[in-house]
Amino acid sequence: MTRVSALLFAAAGVALGIAAYRTQTHALHSSHHAAAQIAVGWAYLVAGLVAWRRRPENRMGALMLLTAFALLARQLRYSDDALLFTVFFILGDVGYALVGHSALAYPSGRVVDRWERALVVAGYTTVLVLPPLTALFYDGVHPMIGFDPIPRDSLISVSGNAHVVEVLQKTQIVVFFGVLASSFVVLVARRYWRATPRMRGILAPLMVAALAFALRAIYECVATFVDFSLAYNYLFWWQVAAFIALPLALLAGLLRARLARAGVGDLVLELEHARPQEVRDALARALGDPTLEVAFWLPERGAYADADGKPVELPADGDRAVTVLEHEGEPLAAISHDPSLLEEPKLVGAAGAAARLALENAQLQAETRAQVEQVKESRLRIVAAADEERKRIERDVHDGAQQRLSALANQLRAAQLRLGTGGDPEVDALLDSAIGELRAANQELRELVRGVYPAILTEEGLAAAVESLALRNSFPVDLDVLEERLPSQVEATAYFVTCEGLANVAKHAQATRATVCIVRNDGLLEVEVVDDGLGGAQPASGSTGLNGLADRVEALGGRLLVESPPGAGTRIHAEIPCGS
Numbered sequence: 001m002t003r004v005s006a007l008l009f010a011a012a013g014v015a016l017g018i019a020a021y022r023t024q025t026h027a028l029h030s031s032h033h034a035a036a037q038i039a040v041g042w043a044y045l046v047a048g049l050v051a052w053r054r055r056p057e058n059r060m061g062a063l064m065l066l067t068a069f070a071l072l073a074r075q076l077r078y079s080d081d082a083l084l085f086t087v088f089f090i091l092g093d094v095g096y097a098l099v100g101h102s103a104l105a106y107p108s109g110r111v112v113d114r115w116e117r118a119l120v121v122a123g124y125t126t127v128l129v130l131p132p133l134t135a136l137f138y139d140g141v142h143p144m145i146g147f148d149p150i151p152r153d154s155l156i157s158v159s160g161n162a163h164v165v166e167v168l169q170k171t172q173i174v175v176f177f178g179v180l181a182s183s184f185v186v187l188v189a190r191r192y193w194r195a196t197p198r199m200r201g202i203l204a205p206l207m208v209a210a211l212a213f214a215l216r217a218i219y220e221c222v223a224t225f226v227d228f229s230l231a232y233n234y235l236f237w238w239q240v241a242a243f244i245a246l247p248l249a250l251l252a253g254l255l256r257a258r259l260a261r262a263g264v265g266d267l268v269l270e271l272e273h274a275r276p277q278e279v280r281d282a283l284a285r286a287l288g289d290p291t292l293e294v295a296f297w298l299p300e301r302g303a304y305a306d307a308d309g310k311p312v313e314l315p316a317d318g319d320r321a322v323t324v325l326e327h328e329g330e331p332l333a334a335i336s337h338d339p340s341l342l343e344e345p346k347l348v349g350a351a352g353a354a355a356r357l358a359l360e361n362a363q364l365q366a367e368t369r370a371q372v373e374q375v376k377e378s379r380l381r382i383v384a385a386a387d388e389e390r391k392r393i394e395r396d397v398h399d400g401a402q403q404r405l406s407a408l409a410n411q412l413r414a415a416q417l418r419l420g421t422g423g424d425p426e427v428d429a430l431l432d433s434a435i436g437e438l439r440a441a442n443q444e445l446r447e448l449v450r451g452v453y454p455a456i457l458t459e460e461g462l463a464a465a466v467e468s469l470a471l472r473n474s475f476p477v478d479l480d481v482l483e484e485r486l487p488s489q490v491e492a493t494a495y496f497v498t499c500e501g502l503a504n505v506a507k508h509a510q511a512t513r514a515t516v517c518i519v520r521n522d523g524l525l526e527v528e529v530v531d532d533g534l535g536g537a538q539p540a541s542g543s544t545g546l547n548g549l550a551d552r553v554e555a556l557g558g559r560l561l562v563e564s565p566p567g568a569g570t571r572i573h574a575e576i577p578c579g580s
Contacts, residue, residue: 006049006052006053009045009049009065010045010049012069013041013042013045013068013069013072014042016041016069016072016073017038017041017042017045017072019076020034020037020038020041020072020073020074020075020076021034021035021038021075023075023076023078023079023084024037024038024075024078026078026080033236034075036236036237036240037071037075037240038072038075039240039244040071040240040243040244041068041069041071041072042068042072043068043243043244043246043247043248044064044065044067044068044071044247045065045068045069045072046247046251047064047247047248047250047251048061048062048063048064048065048066048067048068048247049061049065050251050255051064051250051251051254051255052065054254054255055254055255058107058108058109058254059105059108059109059110060102060105060106060107060108060109060250060254061254062109063098063101063102063105063109064102064247064250064251066098067095067098067099067101067102067247068247070091070094070095070098071095071098071099073088073091073092073095074088074092074093074095075088076088076092077089077092080152082152082153082154082155083155085152085153085154086135086153086154086155086156089131089134089135089154090131090132090135090156091128091131092131093127093131093172093176094124094127094128096123096127096176096216097120097123097124097126097127099209099212099213099243099246100119100120100123100180100184100209100213101120101123101124102250103184103188103205103206103209103213103246103250104116104119104120104184104187104188106203106205106206106209106250106253106254107202107203107253107254107340107343108343113187113191115187116187116191119180119183119184119187122180123176123180126172126175126176126180127172127176130168130169130171130172130175131172132156133168134165134168134169134172135154135156135157136154136156136157136158136159137157137158137159137160137161137164137165137168138154138157138160138165139157139160139161139162139165140152140153140154140157140160173220173221177216177217177220177221178217178221181213181214181216181217182217184209184210184213185210185213185214188206188207188209188210189210191203191206192206192207196291196338196339196340197290197291197338198288198289198290198291198338198340198341199338199339199340201288202253202256202340204249204253205246205249205250205252205253208242208245208246208249209246209249209250211242212239212242212243212245212246215238215239215242216239216242216243279294279307280292280293280294280307283335283351286351286354287337287341287347287348287351289337289338289341291337291338292335292336292337292338293306293335293336293337294306294307294333294334294335294336295312295314295333295334295335295336296332296333297330297331297332297333297334299330304334314334314336315336319339320336320337320338320339321336321337321338321339321341321342322334322335322336322337323335323337323341323345323348323352325352333352335348335352409435412434412435413435456468457491457492457495458488461483461484461485461491462481462482462485462486462491462494462495462518463481463482463483465491465495466479466481466495466498466516466518467479467481469495469498469499469502470502470516473502473505473506473514474506475505475506475511475512475513475514476512476513476514477502477513477514477515477516478513478514478515478516479515479516480515480516480517480518480519481516481517481518482518482519482520484520486525486578487578489556490525490556490576490577490578493549493552493553493556493558493574493576494518494525494527494574494576496549496552497527497529497549497553497560497572497574498516498518498527498529500549500572501514501516501529501572502514502516502529504537504570504572505529505531505533505570508533508534508537509531509533509534509535509569509570510533510534511531511532511533511534511569512532513531513532514529514530514531514532515528515529515530515531516528516529517530520578523577523578524558524575524576524577524578525575525576525577525578526573526574526575526576527572527573527574527575527576528571528572528573528574529571529572530569530570530571530572531569531570532569533569533570534566534567534569535564535565535566535567535568535569535570536564536565536566536567537562537564537570549574553574553575553576556576556577557577558574558575558576558577559574559575560572560573560574561573561574
């Protein structure tokens with residue numbers, strides 16, 4: 001809308017309002033009541049002009065402007081001129097249908113819901129069908145409901161019948177201000193109840209609309225069916241106040257995005273020193289959407305990730321909307337937000353432009369974190385592959401070499417028995433020696449397999465495996481080990497930490513006693529091996545076994561600490577994430 005056309009609409013609205021005021025004060029209504037009715041029309045006029053000028057792409061401005069002229073022209077039905085009376089009696093109530101239409105069309109300017117569309121159609125049908133029918137039966141002698149006693153002529157009257165006119169007018173009041181107004185309040189409450197948190201703030205003006213229609217419905221029913229002048233007067237002023245507040249509330253709602261864009265400049269200062277995790281919070285505040293989420297584009301992966309570098313799937317359902325922010329033609333980030341923000345693309349664009357530098361920095365950090373996450377995943381795969389290989393070796397040795405050595409020892413024993421006691425003593429001694437060597441080799445192989453991956457760990461769990469490990473040591477080991485089963489990688493890591501710790505005690509510590517404590521605490525499995533030996537161990541330059549264990553523990557997201565002050569023993573402490 002140009003400035004000239006806006007001035008023309010304003011001048012026409014003012015002129016129509018003055019004419020309507022004069023017409024209405026000439027009738028039974030007081031000047032105060034007439035001024036109130038004109039004020040309602042002018043409130044829509046101002047709101048419609050501002051909305052159309054500020055947001056020409058939105059139909060709300062045009063709807064409110066049309067409502068203003070309809071409400072102002074409605075007052076001309078009180079004219080003594082037969083033509084004016086007939087035309088604006090037939091079309092006068094269209095203004096109320098337009099009030100409901102504009103309220104239900106807020107904020108997009110379109111009525112989307114099928115039930116709301118049906119209500120709008122029903123409203124227009126009621127005010128366009130019943131008034132002409134009423135005018136057909138008006139006799140020009142008996143005054144209609146809501147008019148002064150002065151008779152008026154209907155130019156389309158075909159048969160005068162005061163009773164039919166009264167029934168038709170009361171039917172219209174019951175249908176429009178009873179059934180349809182109640183349905184309007186219910187649908188407004190339904191839309192508000194089903195809305196998202198951000199949308200509820202936007203829909204606040206509809207609560208004013210519901211109040212206005214509810215008061216108008218009560219007002220019409222009291223004025224038509226109940227002779228209660230005090231209530232009539234109070235209700236009149238309350239519903240006028242609500243109808244004046246409605247267009248102003250709708251206008252404020254339409255302009256809220258413009259006000260929000262004006263405050264986006266503060267976002268630049270807020271994001272100047274913001275960390276990646278704080279970018280989302282700042283954007284959520286700027287856009288008024290606490291549910292907002294930010295995903296950063298990782299070019300190397302060709303996918304989106306969050307601020308921690310973890311992969312993110314953009315929502316594909318209709319409950320969330322996605323706006324992709326670009327820089328130099330390349331995706332920078334994707335904002336998942338409330339669908340109501342789709343009606344305000346300039347606001348989202350302004351916020352994205354203000355946050356672009358912070359988003360670029362956050363994208364770089366997210367990419368770095370994603371690479372770190374890939375390294376962690378790679379280390380986990382290596383650990384898992386190593387454990388699988390250990391299990392395979394243990395199975396192969398147990399089912400292959402150990403079984404063959406046992407079978408060979410049994411065969412030699414059988415041969416020795418067949419030779420009997422009368423055989424060559426030297427041969428018998430050689431057989432005894434061979435059988436003994438085979439059994440010793442089998443035992444050594446069994447001990448080796450236990451070090452590779454003990455079968456008892458898989459079959460009976462960590463507690464049994466650690467107990468078996470402690471029994472094989474020459475020094476006493478005190479145990480405090482939880483009995484519950486844990487994920488296989490966690491159990492294997494805890495076992496190998498214990499195994500390496502006890503092996504170092506046996507080789508280097510010259511200790512008389514050791515303690516193994518394995519407990520679960522706040523999602524961590526804490527493994528501790530303590531001895532009373534010489535101390536002075538230096539893991540960084542010492543045991544490659546401990547260094548390898550540190551890598552294994554860190555691959556699971558944990559840490560390994562070694563404390564070994566000279567003369568005070570050694571303490572190996574591992575913390576392994578194991579879930580809550």
